[in-house]
Every structure is written in structure tokens, then in C-alpha cells.
Amino acid sequence: MFMGLFKHSIDSNGRVIIPSKMRDELGKDFIITRGYDRCIYVYNRETYEKKLEQFDDLPDTVLENRKFEREMFLYMNEANMDKNGRVMLPEMLRDMMDIKGDVYIIGVRKRIEIWDTEVYKNYKATVAPLEELANNIKRA
Numbered sequence: 768m769f770m771g772l773f774k775h776s777i778d779s780n781g782r783v784i785i786p787s788k789m790r791d792e793l794g795k796d797f798i799i800t801r802g803y804d805r806c807i808y809v810y811n812r813e814t815y816e817k818k819l820e821q822f823d824d825l826p827d828t829v830l831e832n833r834k835f836e837r838e839m840f841l842y843m844n845e846a847n848m849d850k851n852g853r854v855m856l857p858e859m860l861r862d863m864m865d866i867k868g869d870v871y872i873i874g875v876r877k878r879i880e881i882w883d884t885e886v887y888k889n890y891k892a893t894v895a896p897l898e899e900l901a902n903n904i905k906r907a
Contacts, residue, residue, distance in 0.1 A: 768792070769874030774884070776869050781861060782853040785809075786872060789879060790852055799857065801842035802878075805864050805886050807856060809846075809879040856881065 773786045785793060798815040802808035810818070822839075825832040844857050856866065866883045873880045873887075882890070894900070 768876055769879050770876075771874045773872045774869060775872055777856065777861070777866060778853070780855070781858060782849075782855050783870060783872070783881065785848060785852050785854055785879070787852060789872075789874060790848065793848075793879065796845060796847050799844045799846045799854070799860065800839075801860060801863065802880055804890055805882070807860050807864055807866070807881040809854075809881065810877070814877050 769789055769792060771786070771788065775784050775786075777783050792811060793809065794811045794813075796812055798810045798812060800808050800810070800815075822836065825836070827833055827836070842860060842863075844860075846854050848854050860866075864881075864883065865886050866881065869884045871880075871882045871884055871887050873882065895903075
């Protein structure tokens with residue numbers, strides 16, 4: 768399980784260090800993709816493959832399903848870490864999520880989120896206290 772918040776910087780080559788506490792769980796090969804709320808999602812391969820299974824039964828005869836699948840797969844990237852624990856964040860994703868320099872790396876159960884620090888601060892300013900969020904949990 769991924770957890771915690773870590774602050775790191777993107778280097779001049781677009782790489783970021785994955786915190787050592789997250790590396791074993793993430794594995795050697797993993798998936799980097801577009802996340803919600805203007806952040807990048809990082810999943811270990813096994814978890815992401817299981818996540819994708821929920822879409823196996825979507826008929827491609829429905830236009831909205833095709834649009835969703837295109838958007839989802841367009842931004843997926845296979846990735847791996849170098850010996851120093853660095854991973855290259857695709858430029859297209861960095862630009863889309865306004866990731867410029869300093870980032871927060873956040874463990875969120877089965878995924879890692881990478882946020883530009885200013886984008887995250889703006890997001891946090893809109894989030895209700897934990898107790899209020901807990902009272903409003905909904906299942907899809």
C-alpha cells in the first residue's frame with residue numbers, strides 16, 4: 768500500500784526520484800498515466816491491469832465508450848526506474864498537469880500521485896475537512 772507525502776524536484780531531464788519507501792511496491796516496470804484533478808497517476812503493472820479489467824465489457828459500439836478508452840490509453844506510458852530511483856515523467860503529462868519544478872509525491876492506497884506543489888496547494892484549499900469528507904463517501 769502506498770502512503771505518505773514527499774516533496775521532490777523534477778530535474779532538467781524531466782525525471783523525479785520515487786521515494787525509497789515506494790519503490791518495492793511499485794516494482795521494476797509500472798504505468799504512468801493521466802490522473803484526475805490535474806495530477807499524474809503511477810500504478811504498479813499488476814494493479815493497473817486489474818483496474819483495466821473493469822472496462823473489458825464496455826461495448827465499442829457506444830461512442831462515449833470509445834472516447835473514454837481513447838483518452839485513457841492515449842496518456843498511458845510504460846516506465847521503469849533507473850538505478851537511482853528516478854523515473855522520466857512524459858513531457859506531455861508534465862505540460863498537461865502544469866508540473867514544472869517542485870512536486871509532491873503522494874501515496875494513495877493502490878497508486879502514487881505526482882502533483883506540482885502549487886497545483887496541489889490550490890486543490891487542498893478546496894477540500895473539506897476529513898470528517899466532512901467521510902460523511903459524504905459514495906460508492907459508484
